[in-house]
Amino acid sequence: MSEQRDVPAIGGKSFTAVAINSAAKAGEWIKTKLGKHTTLNLKYSAQDLVTEVDKGAETMIRNLIMTHFPHHSFLGEEGVQPGPEASERALSNVQDEEYLWIVDPVDGTTNFVHGFPFFSVSIALAHKGEVIVGIVYDPMRDELFVAEKGKGAYVHGQRMSVSEEADLRESLVATGFPADPLMLQPNLQQLQAIAPQVRNIRSGGSAALHMAYVAAGRLSGFWEQGLNAWDLAAGYLLIKESGGRVSDMAGEPYHLGVRHVAATNGRIHDSFVDELKKAGAASRTEG
Template sequence: MAFSANLNVMIKTVRRAARGLVKDFGEVENLQVSAKGPGDFVSRADREAERMIREALTEARPTYGFLGEESGEVPGEDPTRRWIVDPLDGTTNFLHGMPHWAISVALEHKGQIVAGVIYDPSKDELFHAEKGEGAWMNQSRMRVSGRTRITECVFATGLPSAGRGDLPQRLRDLGRVLPTSAGVRSLGAPSLDLAYLAAGRCDGFWDRGAKPWQLAAGMVLVREAGGFVEPLDPAGDILADGGILCANEPVFSEFAALIRRD
C-alpha cells in the first residue's frame, strides 16, 4: 500500500516504540512503577516510549507541535499542526500482564484530526487512516458494522476507577444501554475501543472525561470506516472535554438519545 509521507513516519515510529514496550511487557513484574494517582499508574516503559516517539516525530517534522500524555503540550513553530500521542494506552492492562494495550499517534491540522495510527503489538494489528483515504487494519480495508437493531449491538465504554467522581453518571449510562443492547464491554484501552468500532468488532462507543490522546487517532479511524462521531454534549468539544459518542449510522440516533437523555 502507498502511504503519505506523514503516515509513513507515524507507522515507522509506532513500530519502533513497540519493540521496547513488548520487551518490557515480557518482564512486567520487574517494571519500575510510580503512582500518579488512585488507579492511575505510569511506568518507566510509558515514559521511555513517549520520549522515543517525540524524538522521532520531531526529527521528521521539526516544526510540528506535540501533545503527549506524559510531557503535555509542546507548541511548534507551525501552529496549525501537532502530533497527539498516547505512548501506552491501557497502562493498567499492561502492568497486570493483560495483552490489550496500544500505541496511539494522531496528526491534527487546523483543529481537525487528519491521520491516525493505533498499533496493538500483542496481536500485531496496525490500525491506520487518513482523511479521505479510508481506514485499514494491516492490509485490510475496515468498515463499521452493518447492524441496524440496537438490541443486536455490542457497545464499548470506559468505567471509572478509584478516585473518580463520575460513577453515578456511568451507572446511569449502563442502566440505559444494557437493557436495550446485546451487551457492553469495558476493555481498558479507549483507543482500541475506537479501532474495534472501525473494524466492526463492536457497534458503538461512548466515554466521559477521556483524554485527547486516547481518542484522537480513533476518531479519524471511525469516520473513515463510515461511522458517526460526535461530542457527548452536542455543544461540547471531544478533545477538550473528553465526552464522545460513536456508532454506525443505522443505530447512532437511537444510541445517542439513550446516553443524552436528561
C-alpha cells in the same frame, strides 16, 4: 508495510509512514517490557497509573517524529500534569498549531501493569485542529489500524468498514471506567441505562483500541467519560474514515476538546446518544 501508500507529506517525508514507524517501534519495545516494568506511580487517582515504560515509549515516539518534523508541535500524555484541568490547559496551548502530533504511548497502562494483553499505542496528527492521520497499534496482536483523511482506514492492509447493525438490540458496545473518580457515578448510570438496550457490553480498558474496533466493525459502539485528545484523536479518524460517527454525549460533532465521547457505526448513533442523554450523560458539557 502495505499501509504505506501515497500519503500526505512535507518535503517528501510521509506523515503516515513516520507515524507507522514510530508506533511500530514503540509497540515492539513496549511488548518486550510486559511484566518487567520497575516503577509504578499513581497520577490523578488510584486508577490512573504510569510506569517508566509509558515515559520511555513517549520519549521514543517524540524523538522519532521530531527527527523528521522538528518544527511540528507535540502533545503527549506523559508530558502533561495529571487531572482534567491540566489536560484542558495543555490542549488549549497547542490546539491551534499548524501541525500537532497527539500521542498516548500506552493506552491501557492498567492492563499493561497487570499483564492483561489489551493496550495500544495511539498517534494522531492534526492540521490546524483537524485530524488528518490516525494510527492505533496493538503490539500484542501485531494489529496496525491506519487512517488518513479522505483516504479511508485500514487494518492488515485491508480497507475497514463499520458494522451493519441498525438497532441497539443487535449491537455489541463497549465502555471504559474513568480514572477520574468524579466521572465514575455518571458512567455507572449510563451503563445501567444502556445494558438493557443492547446485545451485550464489553470493557477492555483501552479507549483507542475500542474505537479501532468500532472502525473495524467488531463493535457497534463505544462510550466513555473523562477522556482526552490523546485517547480519542486517532480513533476518531479511524471511525470517520470507516463510515462511522463520533460525537460528544450531547450529539455534537467531535473536536479535539471533546472529553465525553460517543462513537458508533453511525446507524445506531442517534438512538445510542438518546439513551445516554436519558441517563444524564449530557449534563457534563464539553468546552
